[in-house]
Amino acid sequence: MNPTSVRDATSHAGGERPPSPAGDRRFGLPTASALVVGSVIGTGVFALPSALAGFGPISLVAFVLVTIGAIALAVTFQALNRRIPGSGGPYLYAREAFGDFAGFINAWSYWITAWAGNAAIVVAWVGYVEVFWNTSHTKGWSILIALAGLWLPAAINLAGLRSIAAIQILTTVLKFIPLLFMATVGLLFVKSANFGAFNATGGSALGAISAASAIALFSYIGIETASVAAGRVRDPQRNVGRATVLGTLACAVVYILGTVTVFGTVSHGALLHSTAPFTDSANAIFGGRWAGDTVAVAAIVSGLGALVGWTLIVGEMSQAAARDRLFPARFAVGNRREVPAFGIIVGTVLASVLTVVSYTSFAKVFTTVVLLSVLTAVIPYLFSAAAQMYWLLTEGRRIHAGHLVRDLVVAITALLFGFWALAGSGYQAAYYGLFCLLLGVPVYVWLKVGRREYGETPVGPLSKGTLG
Template identity: 55%
Template sequence: MIRDEAAEAIAEEHGKLGLPAAISLIVGNIVGTGVFLLPASLAAYGTISIVAMALVSIGAIALAIVFGRLGARLPTGGGPYAYAKDAFGEFSGFWNAWSFWLTAWIGNAAIAVVWVNYVNYFLNWTSPVAQIALALVALWIPALINLSGVKNIGAFALVTAVLKFIPLIFVAVVGLFFVQGGNFGPFVATGGSWIAALSTAGALALFIYSGVESVTIVAEKVRDPARNIGKSSVYGVLICAAMYMLSTVAIFGTVPHDALVNSTAPFADAINNMFGGSVGGGIMAACAIVSGIGAINGWTMLVAEMPMAAARDGLFPSVFARESRRGVPWVGIVAGTALTSLVAVYNYFGTEDGFNKILLIATFTTVIPYFFSACAQLFWLVTGARRISGARLGRDLAVTAVAILFAFWMTYGAGMEAIFIGFLMLLVGIPVYIWTKAKRGEYGPGGEVPASPHGRPGR
């Protein structure tokens, strides 16, 4: 054990993420700020929400296993981009890279907006200009950390993961001793069918697992990726699933149903109901602040790593492949953070429901790489897994099928408007792909421009 910890430390000293840092990256990216409001949202549908979260957790674990298998087979940077490109060709790879890139910088804006709300628990800065200033702080501090090098990114992810989990685990474990059956409320609280309630609650729960693919995207920065990608993916999701399930049950059982439905700080209300007083609000607001800044740190890394992997293959503008002396893709970090800043500004000066639209669009663009990755695993199992034993092949096929269904469910949960807007944003990427190919001198199936009669490239 001591020898393993020493090896991890040495790996991280040399700019590599060891297993603890890789797990922390996944946990930090999955557990952002949404979890701090989720129990109140789920309570509106009744205790059937607990069943919905259990089903979603199973889907997320299946997806983590699929990513682990893919990462071990193809331990290269880019994650879903690399898997789609390997299975279905470079255009599919590009579209996955483009979709994930949209997810990373749009999603960071949603995290920053919630982060500002929790900061204002202490500051109470209500003007749009002041809130924009806070959002920019939340975005550019992680950007500077990312620009300082991989070692600092991993260390920051590890510290924030530990700090955010202490109070969350406290509620999840200690809260179980204060559970009272009368607080849970009805099984279905909507008055409609249980199937509709289960589906809607599941759609809400789906949003909190975005980030399961985090380590696969930075595979080149992970020590022993063939081994650690799979381990960190599964361990990270299992940790999050356990915390989500236990904390939801604890809060449902310690906060009366009617109060929980209208709560703006369910974790704080749970602590206050357990021990009395009002100290819980400040503790959980501080926890959410740490959680949010940690999540933005991890996603800022991903917003640069994905386009860098595609740019190295000539499928993204070459400028995204530039690295600083510290070995980080600085162009992607700066460009992604600048775009996120614009989305954050839009939230405060745009439409009234701008935040919800941002969140749902980011959810849809997340689903595309998930679906293609699961299908890439299915493609490989069907066409190239001849050396796998029958029992192992059957298990992998079953897990892959669950992951594909999970991706379908996530798409449904995003809603029609988000799917429509998100698809339009995906279409914008096609001219970028054409322009990038043209810059490389690749035109159509022939791979080059046909020569004109004058010996020069034709038009």
Template identity: 50%
Template sequence: MGAVQLVSTVLKFVPLLLVAVGGLFFFDPDRLGPFNSSGHGAIGAVSASAALLLFSYLGVESAAVSAGEVNNARRNVGRATVIGTAGAALVYLLGTLSVFGTVAHDRLVTSTAPFSDAVNSMFGGSWGGTAVALAALVSMTGCLNGWTLLSAQTPYAAARDGLFPSAFTRRRRGVPTVGVGVTVVLASLLTVFNYFSGSGKVFEVLVLVTTFTATVPYLLAAAAQIFHLVAGRPEAVDRSRLVRDSVVTAVAAAFSVWLMAGAGYAAVYQGALFLFTGIIVYAVMAARRQRKQAR
């Protein structure tokens, strides 16, 4: 998985960087539209767009989820998370700015392939769509490879702690095969549902639901750090960095709550239903564990 991820990341990073940096040489401020064209207030518009935007950054926790497979995890997980997020943010911001400055605003708001339009505008011709499609194919292959195996790590860890069915602990050549199989089936069903729905609004809601459910673990992680800081546990608190850690944790917790609110009522409602379903699984597992202890 690591080898495939490395190759696919490089192959998709190069064209993205080309558009992000190359587009700045073709940038025309007259092509920019209004900063806020949503018709809502600035705070509401930023909150709503932030929830959608986070979907692009989901996976920032990937290095932490797979920490058990990482050499020198205490050092490398933190570095991978910070460097990876910073690098992605830089490319995304520059790429978005380049697209805004190379494609006219009235054309951009109706565009179904803004990066393709930006490439065609920068270099002429109509081959931009093909080039971007190839880069997107490489990107999707890398994402599918990484997310399939990564998604299986969470139920595997939960199963090892007795919080999920024991079948998810089965591994073959180090891979939790049951988790991979369930992940593939659920993701395929979700894709088919989204495809046959034929509505961009449905996709938007699914994106927001995904963002909401992904933000919950972020909030729980921040809450866990707050617990360690307040309790003063020596193994979890570095006294020399107490002030810095407290500020970062408070900001992270507030940011997570803000993103949940920005996801909107429909996403929070549906996301909460998915989370509540987990209570049933937990109740069954807790009962089975208690019954074994009674024996």
């Protein structure tokens, strides 16, 4: 995740948007595309093959279908940004289309996705740290490593270091190189015997594909980043959408081919229990440990970069909503370095609690946290697709019939994709995700009462005491 600020993500019901930064500070299509790639590719992808191994190679089918859905979402964001080119992304679209409550639900859900996603990233990060230390995977040490991985990025953000952008560029390059290598050269070492049964679940193919898709979707969380930071992009109505689609396609190629390489170079049995699958794959290709250790170092560095960026987003998403009076006012205040310190600290505490609970309560830690993050991420995606459909159906007379049909098909595909991912999350993730989501309702009531947004009690027969 690039730490580009989303503090401009304040939407206004009347259509007024915050001013864009000065022209010399905005970035064009290449940088916007790099923003998407850097946001989407985190440490989670380095652990994804192990999470998908339980389904077998059929999960690659799921990956392809998820990619199609992700591209439909990317095109939907492209169209939405043409309509509303300001910063804010899904939060902005939902509020503009459906009002304050929808905007709050999206901000709340996206906020949960950000800090819960940090818990998933750090769990994957721990797996690669343990290539060098705590190789026996002692649970207590794993938790301590994870907490260090969460609070170090928080400290970097709270310090307001100007070098955060440089850190993001460096870590994005370091994370992309091993994945690109695996997606190209690694394919030459694939052996069909390593793949195992096509559907390792032994159940229905449709059920396996649906469940694997929910996990695979985690690898695409972040495709909306360019739209979230649209106010910083030069010619946003043109470049944001193109960057979103191009960045998504670049990640898709590397993801799918890289996963094929891991599946084909590590035996299915070993992959099921691997905490660092790309390291195991590199060692299988070259023999010895040096190649795997190199991949592990790259994963560790890239994981820290992702955590630094997402930690900032946790704070800034809540700050943006607070400035619109849709989050508690305390979240809107920055520290002396203009960093949303309160939001960063609260988000890191919540991520830490989720990480500890996951390690102590769940057998499959990474998979469980990923599914929770996916469920809360799908909510803003669904609202975005719904907003696009709403505007197409209410203003369709102004659009050429052929374009209207095309855009409706894309929006409906994105909407159905969201529901499909929601269904594939499973009962446990749906329970915890819905619980976290609905916790926001009393918060919204409290905020609304605090703003005194209520009228006088209507005078009618009952209020006049006619029953007495």
